[in-house]
Amino acid sequence: MNYEERDSLGIYVRGKVLEGKIPPQGPGPHLMGADTLLGNDVYNTQEESLGDIKEIMLDMRSGRVAYAVLSFGGFLGMGEKLFAVPWSALRLDTANKRFVLDASKERLKDAPGFNKDSWPDMADTTWEKGIHDYYGTRPYVDPGR
Structure with a gap:
């Protein structure tokens, strides 16, 4: 959708x-x-489906979108892995009404992920640095932080 x-x-x-x-x-x-973006498909630049957006994480301190939580893999919700993808790593493809992430399926399979019962501490700066390093993005620096 x-x-x-x-x-x-x-x-x-x-x-x-x-x-x-x-x-x-x-x-x-x-x-x-934000609600209209939930469930949007995510593809890579090779036109392969990478999953869909399950949640959008807002940084309440800065008022910015920090991550999109992407689901990938599994069947009918079983074995599904979740990934926090930096918002800046996604591009909206308005022609195809979906998001694009410049990552191969193999790279995403190896990405730091989690399951729905064990979310990471996304406010942890070490975790944040690891995610941004993995996707080649830079975290937004809040001058008040």
């Missing part, structure tokens, strides 16, 4: 056709409702 299909508030409704063009209405894709 993609963000347009999850849009219960009409955030991404398109306008009327004017002179052969459909002008966008609403805030998307520059501002998007």
Whole structure:
């Protein structure tokens, strides 16, 4: 399911056709409702499915999105592994209505992950550094931290 299909508030409704063009209405894709992004597919640059977004983690100190929690593997929720992917490692593909992560399936299989019953301490700076190092991103530095 993609963000347009999850849009219960009409955030991404398109306008009327004017002179052969459909002008966008609403805030998307520059501002998007977090709930509409849950369940969105994530693909890699090789067009392989990597899973979908299960949760979006907000850094309440900075007011920024820190991570998307991605599910990968398993069957019908069994054996599913969860990954915290830095938000900056994802790119929204508006043409295909999905996210893109520049990582192969093999790389994701080896990524630091967790299961739904054992979440990591995402506020731990050592854990944070390891995740950002793995995906080649830089953490947002909050000057008040």
